[in-house]
Amino acid sequence: MSAATVVIDGARRRRPLLVDAVTDTLTIAQRNLITLRRVPQLLVFSTIQPVIFVLLFRYVFGGAIRVPGEDYVDFLMPGVFAQTVAFGAMNTAIGLATDVNTGLIERFRSLPMARSAVLTGRTLADAVRNVLVVTLMVAVGFLVGFRVGTNVFGLLAAMGLLVLFGFALSWVFAAVGLAVGDPETAQAAAFPVMAPLVFASSAFVPVESMPGWLQAWARNQPLSAVVDGARALMLGGPTAGEVAQAVAWCVGIVAVAAPFAVRVYRRTV
Amino acid sequence: MTETQNAILAEGLQKRFGKVVALDGIDLAVPGGTVLGLLGPNGAGKTTAVRVLTTALRSDGGRAEVLGIDVAQHPAEVRNHIGLAGQFAAVDDNLTGWENLRMVGQLAHLPRAEVAPRARELLDRFGLTDAADRPVRTYSGGMRRRLDLAAALVHHPPVLFLDEPTTGLDPQSRVGVWELIGELVDDGVTVLLTTQYLEEADRLANRIVVIDHGRVIAEGTAAELKSRFGSTVVEIGLPSEAAALRASALLARLAVREPEHEGTTVWVPVCEGPQVLMDALRTIDAENLEPTSLTVREPSLDDVFLTLTGRRTEEEPSEGDEPRKGAA
Numbered sequence: 001m002s003a004a005t006v007v008i009d010g011a012r013r014r015r016p017l018l019v020d021a022v023t024d025t026l027t028i029a030q031r032n033l034i035t036l037r038r039v040p041q042l043l044v045f046s047t048i049q050p051v052i053f054v055l056l057f058r059y060v061f062g063g064a065i066r067v068p069g070e071d072y073v074d075f076l077m078p079g080v081f082a083q084t085v086a087f088g089a090m091n092t093a094i095g096l097a098t099d100v101n102t103g104l105i106e107r108f109r110s111l112p113m114a115r116s117a118v119l120t121g122r123t124l125a126d127a128v129r130n131v132l133v134v135t136l137m138v139a140v141g142f143l144v145g146f147r148v149g150t151n152v153f154g155l156l157a158a159m160g161l162l163v164l165f166g167f168a169l170s171w172v173f174a175a176v177g178l179a180v181g182d183p184e185t186a187q188a189a190a191f192p193v194m195a196p197l198v199f200a201s202s203a204f205v206p207v208e209s210m211p212g213w214l215q216a217w218a219r220n221q222p223l224s225a226v227v228d229g230a231r232a233l234m235l236g237g238p239t240a241g242e243v244a245q246a247v248a249w250c251v252g253i254v255a256v257a258a259p260f261a262v263r264v265y266r267r268t269v
Numbered sequence: 270m271t272e273t274q275n276a277i278l279a280e281g282l283q284k285r286f287g288k289v290v291a292l293d294g295i296d297l298a299v300p301g302g303t304v305l306g307l308l309g310p311n312g313a314g315k316t317t318a319v320r321v322l323t324t325a326l327r328s329d330g331g332r333a334e335v336l337g338i339d340v341a342q343h344p345a346e347v348r349n350h351i352g353l354a355g356q357f358a359a360v361d362d363n364l365t366g367w368e369n370l371r372m373v374g375q376l377a378h379l380p381r382a383e384v385a386p387r388a389r390e391l392l393d394r395f396g397l398t399d400a401a402d403r404p405v406r407t408y409s410g411g412m413r414r415r416l417d418l419a420a421a422l423v424h425h426p427p428v429l430f431l432d433e434p435t436t437g438l439d440p441q442s443r444v445g446v447w448e449l450i451g452e453l454v455d456d457g458v459t460v461l462l463t464t465q466y467l468e469e470a471d472r473l474a475n476r477i478v479v480i481d482h483g484r485v486i487a488e489g490t491a492a493e494l495k496s497r498f499g500s501t502v503v504e505i506g507l508p509s510e511a512a513a514l515r516a517s518a519l520l521a522r523l524a525v526r527e528p529e530h531e532g533t534t535v536w537v538p539v540c541e542g543p544q545v546l547m548d549a550l551r552t553i554d555a556e557n558l559e560p561t562s563l564t565v566r567e568p569s570l571d572d573v574f575l576t577l578t579g580r581r582t583e584e585e586p587s588e589g590d591e592p593r594k595g596a597a
Contacts, residue, residue, distance in 0.1 A: 020378065027375040035363040038404060103359035107420065109325045110353035110430075112345060113376040 021114040028121020029128070032095065036129055043129070046091065047136055050084040054137075057204060058144050065205055070235065074149065077141040078158065078230040079203030082223055084137050085130050085166030086198050092126050092170040093177030093186040100181045119261055123170040130166040134159050149235040158233035161246055165226045168250040171257035178264045197223045222249035276301040276428050276459035277322060281331035284317050284483075291317040293483035294331065297461075299476075301427075304450075304460040306474030308467070308570075310578060314483040315463035316356065319432045322461070323353050335428055352421035356433040360416050362406040366397050369405060369416060370423055377424035391419040395449065411442030418449060429453065431462045435469060447472060467570030477570075481578050491570060498576040499568030500525055500538040503549055506562030507533050516553050523548055533561070 036042055057065075057076050067075045099105045099118075108118050138146075138159065148155050176193075177186045200210075200217055202224040207215050218224055229246030232239040277299035284292040291314045299305040309315050320326040322333055324344035333340045335347045360369045370388035379387060392401045395415040400408060405416065414434065421429060431450065435443040443466075450473055454460060464470050470477050471491045479487040479494070487494060505520075507513045510533055517530040520537045523545050528537040539545040546565060553560065 024376055027372060031361060031364060031368075031372050034368060035361070038363045102362070103355050104361060106320075106325060106355050107353065107359035107373070108376070110323045110348060110351060111373065111376045112348040112378060112424075117376075 017114065021116055021120070024114040024117030025120040025124060028117050029125040032122060032125030033128060036125070042091070043132065046088050046129075047084070047133055047140075049087065050080055050137055051140055053083065054080050054140055054144060067206055071145075071147075073141075073145045074147060074235055075206075075231070076204065077138075077146040078234055079201075079227050080141070081134055081137055081158075081162050081230060082165065082201075082227045083198050083203055084133055085162050086169060086194060086223060088130055088133055089126070089166055089169035089173045090187060090190040090194070091129070091173075092122060093173035093180075093190055094183045095122060095126075096174055096177035097181055097183045097186040100178060101183065115265070116262060119171075119174050119258075119265055123167060123174060126170045127163055127167045130163045131159075134162050150233065154233045154236075154239075157243075158230040161226060161229050161233065161243065161250075164247070164250045165222070168222075168253035168257070171254055171261050175257060175261040175264045178261065197221060201227060203227050222246075222253065225249045274300055277305070277333075277335055277461055279318070279322065279331065279333040282318065282321055282328050282333060283330035284314075284321060284326065284328050290483050292321070292328065292331075295480065295483065295485055297478060297485075299459055299461055301459050302454075302457050303475040304454055304462060304473050306470030306477040307461060307463040307480065308465070308470050308477055308574070309463075309480040310465065313481045315480065316432055317483075318480075319353075319430050319461065319463060323351055323430050324348055349424075350426055350428055352424070352426035352429045354414075354418045354421040354429070354431050354434055356436060360405050360413060360420060363404055365402050365404055366392060366408070366412075366416050367401040370420060373420045373423045379424055387423055391422060395419045409442075410438055411445060414438060414442065414446055415449065418446065422453070426458075428459045429461070431460060433463055433465065435464070435466065443469075467574060471570050479574070479577055486577050487573070494573045495568040495570065497573075499570070499572035500540060501545075501568055502566045503537045503539055503546055504562075504564040504566060505535045505537070505549070505553070505560050507535065507558060508561055509533060512558050515556065516558055519552050519556060520549055523552070 054076070057080070058073055062072045062076065065072055096105075096119075099108075105118065109115075138155070173186075173190060176189055180186050180189055196217070200214055201207075201221060202218060207218045207224065210218055225242075225246045226249065229239070229243040231237075232242040275298045277297060279295055279297040282292045282295040282297075283290075293314075295314065295318055297305065297307075297318070307315050307318065317326065321328045322335065322340060324340050324347050327341060336350050338347050338350070340347050361372070364372065367388055370391055371384055374384035374387055389398075389401075392398050395418065397412060397416060397419070400412060405413060408416065418431075418434065421431075434450065435446050438446065447469065450460065450462070454473070460473075462470070462473060474491065476490055477488065477494055478485055487498065489497065505516060507516055513530050513533045513535050517528045517535045517537075520528050520535065523539060524537045525540050526538045528535055530536070537545075537549060539549075550560075550563075
C-alpha cells in the first residue's frame, strides 16, 4: 500500500481555480519576459523593420504623398505604430511554435497547472513587450519630426489602444503557432495574412487614394480602425466614434480568437 | 478501486491517428515501487502510451489509471501525482537551471516557501549547483537530461514516466542518468520507462513489456525473456575456414538452433552453457581441431528483441522519428 500513502502525502492545499489561473499566468509571463531580457536581439529585430519603414516613408516616398491638412510624418507615425504591433504579434506564433517544438508544452501539460495559463501568460508577456516596442517607436517618431497634436493623455491612450490591438492579434497568432507547431512555418504562414491587413489600410496612405474596390476593404478592416483611432487620439479631431470602433474590433477579435486558440491548444501536441 | 497495488494500470488502450493505429489494445500493470521497461522499436507506440497515461492525449478505447485514479475522468488529479521526463529535454533554453526548476515548482503549486529550497536541493542532488545560474543553452546534453529529470521531480511525484531518458546521450552520461534513476527507485518511486536500449531496460526494469505495432508481444522479467527468447551462444574461433565449417557441422547436434559460421568463427546457440561447452570442446578435440578462441556469450535482450520483432534495435535512433505532435 505504499502507493496509497504517497497519495495522501502528495495532497496539496486546494486553491480556487481562478487564483491558480492568475498565478500560473504570471509565472508563464515571467518566464517569457526573462527570455526577452536574456535575448535582447528579439526586441531589436522587432524594431529594425519598423524603423526602416519610418525612414523609407518619411524620407523616400513621403515627399510624393500628399495628405490633406497634415504633415505626412504626423499621418505616417500612427500607421507605423500599428504596423509594428501587428507584425509583432507574429512573435506569439513563433514563441508558442517553439515551445511545441522543444517539448516544453508537453511538460506544461503534465503539470497540475491551469491549462489556460500557457496562452494567457504568453499573450500577457507579448503585451508587455509591445509596451516597450511602442515606446521605442514613439521615440523614433519624435526623432524624425513627429509631433503630438493633442496632449500626453491622448498619446498614452493611443499607445494603450495599440497595445490592446497587439494583444488581440496575439490570440489569433497563438492559434496559428499551435496549429503549425514549428517556428519557421509559423512565420511563413503569418505573412500572407498580415500583408493585406497592414498595407491595404489607412496606415501609410489616405484610403481615398485607392481604387474603389480596395477602399471597401481598407475602410472596413481592423488595422485601419485602430490607425484611425490612434490618429484621432494623437493628432486631434473627433475621437469617440473612431476609438469606440477600434476597441470594438479588438474586443471582437479576442472574443473569437481566444476560445479558438484554447481549443487548438487542447487538441494539439 | 480493486487495483490499488498497481500504481499504473492500463487495460486495452487504443489510439489511432487517422489511419495509423498507434495503440491496438495495450495492457500494462506496474506495481507500486517497481520499474516497468516499455520496449519497442521506433513507432511501436511507446510514446503514445506514455502520453495517454500522462493525460496529454485521450485514448480512443480502453481505460487507464494512475494510483487508482482514472486518467480520462480525472486528468487534473492525475497530474498532481506524476512526473514526466520526455524524449526531448523539455527545459527552457533561455532560462537558467535554477529558473527552470523554480518555474516548474510554481506551476506545480508547491507552497511558495518550498519552491526555492526544493530547486536548490534538486540542483545539488543532480550535480548542477555550479551551473545553476547559467542559461540552459550553455549546458551539455547530459546536463540537460539531468535538469529535465530534476524538473520532473520538483513536486515529489510518486509516479514517474521517463520517455527514452537517455536517447542521444554519450555512454558516460547515460550511466550517470541510470544511477540517478536507480536512486529514485530506491526512494520508492514507481517508474514507467520507455527505451530502445535493451541494456537500459536490463539494468533498470523489474519487468519488461515489449510492444510492436501498438500491441504487447511479450512480457516478463529480463531473465524470463532471455531464457524464453534468447539463448547462450558459444563462440569458437578456429584456425581455418575449412576447420570452422567442419566444427559447425559437428556441433550441430549440441545446438538448439543451426550453428552459424562466418570466416573462421562458429556461433553455437545452446541451452545450458557450461555443460554443453564441455561437450563442444570434447567433440572438436576428438577431431583434432584446435580452437584459437573461445567465448561464452550470455543471452542478451538484443537476442530477445531480434527473435520477437525480426529487427535489431537501432543503436542511435535518429531524433524526431516519432512525431512530436500527434497531429497526424
